[in-house]
Every structure is written in structure tokens, then in C-alpha cells.
Amino acid sequence: MPEKYVILIPQFNDWEALNLLIQKINEDVEPTLLAQTALLIVDDCSSRERTGPFTSYRGNGIRVLRLFRNLGHQKAIAIGLSYLAQEADWDKVIVMDADGEDAPGGINQLMAKSRQFPDKIIFAERSKRQENFTFKFFYIVYKAIFQLLTGKMITFGNFSLVPQQRLQNLVRVSEIWNNYPGGIIRSRIPYDSVPLERAKRLAGESKMNFVSLVLHGLSAISVLIDTTAVRILIFSIMMSGLAVSIIFAILFLKLIGNATPGWASTLGTTLLIVMLQSFLISLFLVFMVLQYRTQQHFIPAIHFRDFVEKVETIA
Template sequence: MAESFVIVIPQFNDWEALNLLIVKINQDLAPETLSNTTLLIVDDCSSKDQTTPFPPFNGKEVKLLRLYRNLGHQKSIAIGLSYVAEHIPCDKVVVMDADGEDAPADINLMVAKSMQEPGKIIFAERKKRNESFLFRFFYVIYKHLFKQLTGKVITFGNFSLVPQRRLQNLVRVSEIWNNYPGGIIRSRIPYDSVPTDRAKRLAGNSQMNFVSLILHGLSAISVMVDTTAVRILIFSILMSIVAVAFIFVILFLKVIGNATPGWASTLGSTLMILMLQSFMISLFLVFMVLQYRSQQHFIPAIHYRDFVDTVDTIG
């Protein structure tokens, strides 16, 4: 029996690109996969009305899930996955963007990889990007910071395939509410990836600006804030050791009479203040994280219903 699929597509005011994406899914998805696929479009409380109806879909059906309020891309994905886990029986779920930058043809590669690794989430890893030099430059910085602060490597985004056996685990991971790929890394659910090229946007302009990109990067780091806090504390301790070493050097220079009057005491006291401040801030951050871990967390599988307005079946 052929496997059944659901493609979860979050969108906000991207109706034109979404219509073109549905056409591309019809054209590029393998026929045996397409015939057993349901589209679940999560409308993130769009401020613009849909002006043209969806084009005919050659799969099973199209469902439109509307949210009561705008929550953002990551939360829309978590709600879509939670709805599928409860209401749509399927073997595998694909998460992709509505703008067309996630190429439908790459779903075929992820399906093939999933056949080889049936118990793993499969991500589309970008081997080539079409963004500007400035974006790629800051993206490299982001990946480097993510590795240094969390000890993990992130080379992928939302475009992924989730097998049913992992879906029920995933929708109970509170961190996906903040950042979907970061939450999967944090959850320790096994995953793998296939190399793909990022496609071009099908229509309209990107909703993502520079501030949004920074917030997205910080949200990915925040899901592993406990590890990040400890690493910052360790770094602070190492810097404090360096500061103490400099203070001893300054004292030595003052004793032998090679220090400029007033310079040694000023620099030494400044280093001492900076050392104590950085250490106390880092320690406070660690205690905040430990306190956060003792609190009850938001579980998408349980709480997503509070944000769902309507679910309509189209075609």
C-alpha cells in the first residue's frame, strides 16, 4: 500500500506565490506521492484577502486552517503539525514554505532518503543559496555563533519530512513553538539531511527583513538556552582568569617601578569591575535558566487548539 503524505504550508499574505507553488507541486512531485498527498495550508491570520481561488490540486485534497491571530512562521508550523497529528492520519508530513524557495522536486529526494532512514526526520540542507552577499555573510556568522553557543551545527531550515512515528514525539516538544529546526536539535529526535539548492521566490517580496532575520537566529539559539548559559558562564570564568593574570602583571610592573603613576590602579580596578560584572551576570543567567526549567512549558499538541479559528476543506 502506498504511503500517504501531508504537506504543511504556513503562509502570511503570500496567496499569489502559494497558488504558483500548488501548480509546481502538481508538476514536480512524483505521481505516486502526489496522488496520496493532502495539502494543509496554515493561514497565519493574513491581513490580505485571497483574491483568486486555489488552482486545482491533483492530490487528495486541500485543507485551509485559519488562525485567530498572527503568530509568526514557527508557531504556524507547530500548529499545523499538531493538527495533523490529531486529525489527519498519514505516514509522513512535509513542512515547506509558501513562497516557492523550497522546491517541490526536492520532496522526492527527501522521500527517497526517508526510505533509507525510516526512523529519522529528513531536512533539506542548503548547498547553494541565492540570497545577497550581505545575507550570506551574516548567515555564516549566525552558524558560527550557533555552534559556539550551543555546541551544535545547524545547516538547515524548516523544509523537512517527518515520519509518523516521530510526529507524535515532535508535537510534544515545547521548543518547536519558538524555533522548529532548533527544537528538533534540542529534542534529540534523530535526523538526517539531503543536499539541495534553494529555489527562487515565485511571486511577491519576502516578508523577512533584517530585524526578523536576527530575531529568527536568536530564537534558534534560545531553544538551547541552558547550554548557552553554561557556555557563557564558562567563557566568563576564563575571561576572569585572564583579567586576574593581567592584574598580577600590572602589580608586578608597579612594584618594579615601570608603571605610570595612576595607570596601574585605574586599569586594575577597571578589570576587576568588568570581571565581577561579567561573572555575576553569567551566574544570574544560569539561575534564571534553571528556574525556567522547573516551570510548566507550552506543549503544541495540547495548546494549539486555542489558536485555530476554522479548518475548511477545499476540493
């Protein structure tokens, strides 16, 4: 029996780009693969209704899953994955954005890599980006901060392939509700990647501004908050050690009479206050994380139904 695949595409008011994306999928995905692939569009409660029909799709039909409220890209992905896991009728799920920046031709390469490693989630690793210099610069900064705070490398986004056996694991990872790739890193589900260039947006303008990008980066870091909190505490202890060393140096200078009157006591007191504050804040963060780990978490596989308004079969 031939395998069945589905492409999961979350979208919010991106109907024009989505139609162009479907056309690109028709053109760029291998015909034998396309014939076995359905589309699931997760409509994140768009404020604009479709003004026309979908582009004719040459694959295995289109379904639109509409949400009761706008939840954001990452939560829409988590709900779509949970819906597909409930059906358990798909051998592989491809997750990609609706704007066309995830080039449909990359699906062929993801599939080829998945045949080599059938039990792994396969990500598209960004080998080249099309954004402006400012975006690329801050993206490099984000990756460096992510690695510094979490000890992990992140070189991929949402574009990925999830095999059925891993899908059932994935939808029970609460962290994908905040950040899909970060949740997979946190879950320790095995994954691999294949280098793919990022394409240009097919239509419209990106809804991601600087604030949205910062929030997205923080959400990725937040799913590894326990590791982050401990690393911050260790950094705070190291800085406290440095501060204590400076205070002793100041006291030594004062004892031998080389310190400017008033300067030694002012600097020493300031360093002591900063040291104690940073240490106590870091310690408080660690205890907050430990308390959070004892609480019951949101599980997408169980709670996703609360957000699904309807499922519409287009073809």
C-alpha cells in the same frame, strides 16, 4: 494499503506565491507520490483575503487551517503539526514554505532518503543559496555564533519530512513553538539531511528584514539556552582568569617601579569591575535557566486548539 502523505505549508499574505507553488508541486512531484499527498495550508491570520480560487491541485485535496491571530512562521508550523498529529491519519508530513524557495522537486529526494531511514526526520540541507552577498555573509556569521554558543551545527531550515512515529514525539516538544529546527535539535529526536539547492521566491517580496532575521536567529539559539548559558559562564570564567593575570602583571610592574603613576590602579580597578560584572551576570543567567526548567512549559499538542479559528476543506 498505500501510504498517505500531507504537505504542511504555513503562509501569511502569500496567496499569489502559494498558487504558483501548488502549480510547481503538480509539475515536479512524482505522479504516484502526488496522488497520495494532500495539502494543509496554515493561514497565519492573513490580513489580505484570497482574491481567487486555488490553483487546481492534482493530489489528494486541500485544506486551509486558519488561525485566530498572527503568530509567526514557527508557531504556525507547530500548530499545523499538532493538528495533523491529532488526526493520526498520515504516514509522513512534509513541511515547506509558501514562497517557493523550498523547491517542490526536493520532496522526491526527501522521500527517497526517508525510505532509507524511516524512523528519522529528514531535513533539506542548504547546499546552495540564491540570496545576495549580504544575506549569505550574515548567515555564515549566524551559523558560526550558533555553533559557538550551543556546540551544535545548524545547516537547515523548515523544509523537512517528518514520519508519523516521530510526529507524535515532536508535537510534545515545547521548543518547536519558538523555533522548529532548533526544537528538533534540542529534543534529540534522530534526524538526517539531504543536500538541496534553495530556489528563488516565486512571487512578491520577502517579509524578512534584518531585524526579523536577527530575531529568528536568536529564537533558534534560545531553545538551547541552558547549554548557551553554561558556555557563556565558562567563557566568563576564562576571561576572569585572564583579567586576574593582567592585574597581577600590573601589580608586578608597579612593585618594580615600571608602571606609570595612576595608570596601574586605574586599569587594575577597571579590569576587576568588568570581571565581577561579567561573572555575576553569567551566573545570574544560569540560575534563571535552571529556574525556567522547573516551570510548566507550553506543549503544542495540548494548547494548539486555542489558536485555531476554523478548518476549511477546499477539495
